[in-house]
Amino acid sequence: MSLLSSVSWKGWDSMLRYILRRFLISLATVWMIATICFFLIRMLPGNPFIVANPLDMTNAERLMDYYGLSDPLWQQYVRFLGNLVHLDFGYSLAHPGRSVNDVIIQYFPVTAQLAVQAILFGIPTGILLGILSAYRRGSGLDYGTQMLTILTTAIPSYVLAALLQLLFSVQLHWFPASGWKNFSYTILPTICLSLGLIAGYCRFMRTLMLEVGQQDYLRTAKAKGLSNIRIIVFHQIRNAILPLVTNLGLEIAGLLMGSYVIEKIFSVPGLGKYFVTSINELDYTMALGLVVFQAVVVVAANFLVDLLYGIVDPRVKVA
């Protein structure tokens, strides 16, 4: 009994150490990204207050002083780090009255909603098509699926978006073309985001299924008299899906960062569009706040996937 407890405690202890080590590395990563971006964005020419009226330099200089942007860069950096520790990213310079925290709170759910919808629709569809395609290899379904995935991968998302708008909004009048009011406004951007996922996961899953299909243990399973369905579901898919989990982390993180093109075309108030426009407008506080937030999202997503990998594949253990 005491031996069992000590083994169990040893496992937890190494897991906690692992989590703590990963947490510290994550913190250092976020700090490095924030620091590099802080100095990079300040190297861009211009200042945030002369975009609207280039001739109004007096006002621009007054605002630079007001926001402390005329102070030495190291002082601004120290102030930035101080605010970062308190998770206070300050107020937008381009949109007075909007705090960066409020923007993240208000618009991250929009990006997240689209990402979740795209993942829920795109990944299972892609996996399902990949399985069917591998199962019916060489059939019309296989060729059709392959052609579809190549097409959706080759056509840029802004062309796909325009085509979807023309078909579903202008011709059929089924869905609104652009804006963000209710669920109907999310359908076209979701389809647009999902198509890439469907194509990618379909091809990936097909290849993995075919690869796993050559393994000896499947022959053994067949020899044992298991049904095709049981073999596919419990042996082939289970083993083929492992590499997808690794990909999933980066995919989720990428989608949670928002898609500038999709958000711009469909006027979706997500973080992706905000991020790009904040850099164009030299909105230092907004751009840095979003960079730090997105760095946290990416680091956290990778961390979670690493943990998830251990659950999906019992062979993976903390060294």
Next chain:
Amino acid sequence: MLKRMLSCILCLCLVFGCTSLSAAAENDTLNILISAEPVTLNTLESKSNLDTYVFYLTSALLYRSIGLEVIPELCDTMTVSEDGTTYTYTIKDARYSDGTPIVADDFVYFMIKNYLTGDNAWMFVGGEDTINGSLDTCEGIYALDDKTFVVTLAAPNVTFNGKLEIYPVNRAFVEAKGAAYGGTPADLQYSGPYILDDWTIGTSLTLHKNPDYIYADTYFPVRNVGLYYSADISSRYSMWQNDEVDVMVNVPNELVELLGEENCNKYTAGNVVGIEFNTTGFTYTEGDGFQSRGEDVTALLKNRNFRMALCYAVDREALVDSISPSETAFNRYVDPNIPYGESTYVDSFPMENVIPLTGDADKARECLQKALEELGYASVSELPKLSYLCFETDVQKMFAVTMVSLWKSILGLENIEINMQPIQSAIMSMVFMNYDLYTQQLTLNPDNMLELLSYWETTGGVSDAAGFQASGVPSFMASIHANADYDALVESMYANFDEASRYADAAKAEQMLYDDFVFFPLYAGGGFEIVKPYVEGWVNPYLENGYGIANTTVAAH
């Protein structure tokens, strides 16, 4: 199973899709597709003409219509002292939408915090003390009581009459909100015809009628206004065709042909775009101060015949029509919309010796030959290199490339190189005078011609590098035009309250600019708008300071 799932999804989509589209058919809603969203709705920080939509949310003391008629909104009476320096205003009984009464101090607060700037502080008694001391009060701007406030000018000034868009802003409300003021619908007080329900940046602003607005029963019959923003041209087209919007302001050039030019209304928005020449002869660099751009370059740019040759070589009508049909080829230095009598100032006071909009290649060569003789060059191949600075945008790029190509083919000039930069970088290069030619956009207040004419005055009385180095005037203020007679004429106009005589002086001043040929005007900025047939009484809000929809109705459709 798969078929069933797909059918369910399709049905759900149809249900949601149809639900949303039915909203567009309501007659009490006007949906406008705007071309750019506001920078801020903070009335005190507003710094862009894109904030026009703030006019829907706040009342003004007085405002000027497109016809420059002064229309009182919250102003009850305005009296001017005999010496023309003291203005006394009384205000009407009115409230913000939260019930707070609008008092005279609200206008005083706005004037001190927004209207009074380093550029115009000299105009008001005590103005410079307020700016220099960052004070919350000003000796010349104060409230006598809740209904009356007084503005005292240091000297009679005609431009004060031209800028009467003063809005009430409650000091206590702003101080309570702090930096959050104007950020979200809850952080604003509404005195205008509409209240903001939602502002989703990059997507839309939705407003509903303010029942407490002083003219709520008389004007602004539309109950709900949706302002939609889309940066994508194909989305704008789809929204229009899908009846998601009733009006599209600033129809992109690419869509004008698709939608039919005959269905679109063309308007000019009050800015003049053209080529500015760096005749100062210097560039400014931080640390080193003013540096010469080279005597040969300066002599060339200062040569009037050379500048005119560049203009004569270009058929501006054809150029503008082919590159950006929403703009109007323009030959003047002022806003085309300024009214005068029954007509406009531009039509009432034609300029002499103007270069035709269609250009004249022979005349261009003649001017260039004169310039070469005056400067002592034997051929164009000896001319120094010139840098033509412009924004890295499609339209500016096409204008620059086409003009440089025209100058090469008509005049044989191969010394002009395009320096295309992202907008921010280009502006900074302009600020530091790091250009020889620059595509300048002069944005004007349509009711104040003096604002533009004063742009060409000799800054601080100095116009050379040494003078600027000594004066400490920032480089962007450097005079690219120096003419003492012109300066005197423009200065005299500030105290000239006789409109006819002032406009005649303006024409004289503009003629001087034309004779000196300081600027090569290309086009008057503008655009197309398209309105659904069931929308009646629409006036472009940009031209009417946001009051364009005061009488707009949306019929059943």
